[in-house]
């Protein structure tokens with residue numbers, strides 16, 4: 001089967017376009033021992049919110065692996081293979097214990113690193129428990145999230161410290177998580193797609209953010225120290241509003257405030273949200289977010305500080321198909337790209353440059369892992385802040401005399417600001 005569908009250059013030629021090429025496995029398949037799966041496993045991945053853990057264990061599926069997560073009475077979180085090492089009973093039915101979790105079937109007790117503490121049905125002199133371990137992964141709790149490292153235990157990376165997490169005047173709160181029934185990559189790529197904020201979120205579905213998003217921005221794309229970002233510039237009266245959404249490798253997005261109107265001049269303001277696009281398996285993905293809330297009055301709207309309120313336009317407006325057709329959002333647009341979007345049927349344009357850059361960077365990361373090197377995006381060391389750039393900024397700049405010159409002015413402002421940010425990352429300035 002060809003990897004690319006033919007480029008159709010005549011009318012009424014659907015007949016020549018019936019075969020759907022296979023997806024790009026290298027970038028989309030994430031199970032154990034796949035190239036991209038190995039790559040993603042080199043990074044700490046959020047798997048749950050801390051407050052999801054109760055007295056009952058929670059079953060999880062992450063990167064195509066079935067797992068159980070729990071917090072024992074000592075307060076320690078364990079992330080274990082779902083199926084008991086004895087005879088396979090699911091530990092979701094296990095008993096959370098003082099230390100570890102006990103299988104419901106024959107009572108084997110597992111500590112969070114997989115150590116088998118007790119095998120009650122075995123003879124007192126049995127050495128089985130001293131020779132065997134339950135599969136387990138290390139975890140790290142931060143920002144109300146539980147992160148897991150699911151790669152080779154000899155390569156555990158430092159937990160990353162993103163500069164957006166230590167901004168003065170901001171606190172971080174957990175948000176919401178939800179699942180899209182499609183592949184992780186097409187969801188992650190959406191962060192590099194500013195045209196959709198104008199078209200899908202404003203022109204098609206009515207202002208899901210603010211009216212000003214309805215102008216298709218002047219676009220540029222930039223590589224950052226740990227990923228890729230777009231710079232989208234829009235004219236708003238005498239102002240130029242520049243907006244940047246970024247991906248930090250491999251699968252973290254940072255998004256500037258969606259309540260921006262471009263009407264009030266202000267410098268770089270940082271992200272409203274950090275969100276990870278975590279594969280459940282090849283055709284199912286969890287989006288899990290934290291929210292950045294200003295401690296100053298009236299900077300962050302109250303709805304965003306209310307965890308019960310969802311970011312708009314992320315999930316279907318209702319269960320009614322007709323309503324979904326009349327007001328589609330990110331879910332409809334991305335899930336309908338097919339369970340795994342087929343790159344061989346795409347026709348990428350100039351506005352997709354962020355996406356092609358991201359795919360190239362992922363390939364480089366996969367190659368680095370294959371060669372035993374560190375992929376882009378790994379933490380440089382304990383507590384060394386990594387610069388990030390998701391934000392909105394509004395600059396006063398009256399319109400140039402022609403639309404073409406104005407477009408160039410808008411792009412110039414975006415590029416100049418971004419060069420300044422790269423040279424002197426704004427979220428790090430307070431540390432000087």
Ligand code: FES
Pocket residue numbers: 084085086087088089103104105106107108
């Ligand atoms: S199956 Fe878990 S203890 Fe026997």
Ligand SMILES: [Fe+2]
Pocket residue numbers: 190196197201313330
């Ligand atoms: Fe969107």
